[in-house]
Amino acid sequence: MTELAPERCITCSDEAVEAEVVAVDGLEAVVRVAGAEERVGVDLVPDAAPGDLLLCHAGIALERIESRTEGARS
Amino acid sequence: MKYVDEYRSAELARGLASEIAGLVRPGETWRVMEVCGGHTHAIYRHGLEDLLPPEVELVHGPGCPVCVIPMGRVDDAIALAEEPGVTLATFGDMMRVPGGRGSLLEAKARGADVRMVYSPLDALALAAKLPDRRVIFFAIGFETTAPATAVTLLRARAQATPNFAVFCNHVTIEPPLRAILETPGLRVDAFIGPGHVSTVIGTDAYRFIPEEYGRPVAVSAFEPVDLLQSIAMLLRQRAEGRCEVENQYTRVVRREGNARALAAINETMELRDEFEWRGLGTIPGSAMRLRPAFAEWDAEELYTIPGVRIEDPKACRCGEVLTGQIKPWECGVFGTACTPERPLGTCMVSSEGACAAFYAYGRLRRPAEEPVGA
Numbered sequence: 001m002t003e004l005a006p007e008r009c010i011t012c013s014d015e016a017v018e019a020e021v022v023a024v025d026g027l028e029a030v031v032r033v034a035g036a037e038e039r040v041g042v043d044l045v046p047d048a049a050p051g052d053l054l055l056c057h058a059g060i061a062l063e064r065i066e067s068r069t070e071g072a073r074s
Numbered sequence: 075m076k077y078v079d080e081y082r083s084a085e086l087a088r089g090l091a092s093e094i095a096g097l098v099r100p101g102e103t104w105r106v107m108e109v110c111g112g113h114t115h116a117i118y119r120h121g122l123e124d125l126l127p128p129e130v131e132l133v134h135g136p137g138c139p140v141c142v143i144p145m146g147r148v149d150d151a152i153a154l155a156e157e158p159g160v161t162l163a164t165f166g167d168m169m170r171v172p173g174g175r176g177s178l179l180e181a182k183a184r185g186a187d188v189r190m191v192y193s194p195l196d197a198l199a200l201a202a203k204l205p206d207r208r209v210i211f212f213a214i215g216f217e218t219t220a221p222a223t224a225v226t227l228l229r230a231r232a233q234a235t236p237n238f239a240v241f242c243n244h245v246t247i248e249p250p251l252r253a254i255l256e257t258p259g260l261r262v263d264a265f266i267g268p269g270h271v272s273t274v275i276g277t278d279a280y281r282f283i284p285e286e287y288g289r290p291v292a293v294s295a296f297e298p299v300d301l302l303q304s305i306a307m308l309l310r311q312r313a314e315g316r317c318e319v320e321n322q323y324t325r326v327v328r329r330e331g332n333a334r335a336l337a338a339i340n341e342t343m344e345l346r347d348e349f350e351w352r353g354l355g356t357i358p359g360s361a362m363r364l365r366p367a368f369a370e371w372d373a374e375e376l377y378t379i380p381g382v383r384i385e386d387p388k389a390c391r392c393g394e395v396l397t398g399q400i401k402p403w404e405c406g407v408f409g410t411a412c413t414p415e416r417p418l419g420t421c422m423v424s425s426e427g428a429c430a431a432f433y434a435y436g437r438l439r440r441p442a443e444e445p446v447g448a
């Protein structure tokens with residue numbers, strides 16, 4: 001296990017981080033980031049569901065993260 | 075940790091570094107600008123420059139949202155914070171950015187009600203808790219952050235929250251990139267495109283860079299392996315005679331971006347005629363203001379904004395750092411009169427700023443023969 005970057009940008013203390021959805025309640029979701037839970041708005045990803053991975057920034061989810069089948073490996 | 079470990083794999087990083095070394099042309103320097111401050115931070119934090127051959131030079135770009143805010147806008151925010159009955163909410167870094175009259179943190183010490191929030195949604199929630207005050211969110215940031223402000227405005231309208239407002243300073247990424255590309259004498263051969271901005275605007279938004287300016291782009295994520303892979307992608311384009319926009323951050327970024335986020339921005343905001351950028355001057359159509367339909371939540375409609383214009387301190391060379399013309403340590407006040415504890419320029423304030431990132435991670439490794447404050 002690797003620690004999540006401890007020096008997040010403090011512009012918003014929330015430089016787009018990848019978070020797992022725990023529960024969804026209307027336009028709000030509880031997400032898990034580095035073991036802690038926080039609330040984010042899912043206005044822009046309205047079909048978010050528990051288990052989804054979301055890219056979150058400044059208190060809202062910007063996008064769903066696709067299953068990692070490409071990206072890091074050339 | 076899922077989605078982190080694999081992108082920090084030393085084995086993958088070494089493999090990519092070896093591939094990069096095989097793709098350079100010996101003795102021919104190739105300058106790659108990473109547009110985003112988050113990339114700058116990651117490059118220094120993980121020591122990626124040490125893995126690259128000397129032919130690949132990384133140039134830091136203008137993509138730190140805090141760093142590009144001119145000092146006068148900070149003074150405007152301070153003026154708003156000092157209005158009777160106003161609570162000004164903003165992100166942590168913005169509280170430390172020096173304006174001509176000190177910072178928002180200093181205004182708070184003088185008695186202004188300034189609060190740090192993680193999200194504009196927190197500012198809206200604060201307004202509900204403080205019905206006798208008007209909570210103004212000092213909004214900054216590129217297209218990454220604008221959707222959060224837009225969503226908050228849409229919620230404020232839906233909830234009919236009367237005591238919330240936004241002082242909108244959101245900026246857009248394309249105009250400053252064009253300004254940089256048109257800087258006389260600028261030597262940048264390729265671009266690492268911003269990952270999170272691209273989540274919103276999509277990779278097609280950068281097609282003008284290869285098509286009009288003949289430079290390749292790789293939109294990149296933020297982990298060390300991501301960045302190395304992006305550099306390898308750019309070098310491969312050169313080797314294969316291609317010049318196009320490629321997407322390294324395929325796990326999140328799509329060609330067309332996030333339509334819902336773009337629609338939320340478009341519903342709430344419109345382009346300003348012009349906006350002043352630190353280091354880049356005034357750029358037409360480079361920032362957003364609230365649309366008239368949101369006038370009742372627009373701090374610029376509700377209050378008189380002084381519109382302060384302040385020259386940057388002469389000793390501060392943030393402008394040249396932001397446009398990649400000099401490295402942080404080439405500024406005469408870097409690490410002496412300007413430190414993260416007492417920043418003179420914005421590049422030293424935000425942890426995404428090139429100066430702060432270099433101060434935190436890179437200064438001890440700088441070769442002794444390179445000049446300080448040349």
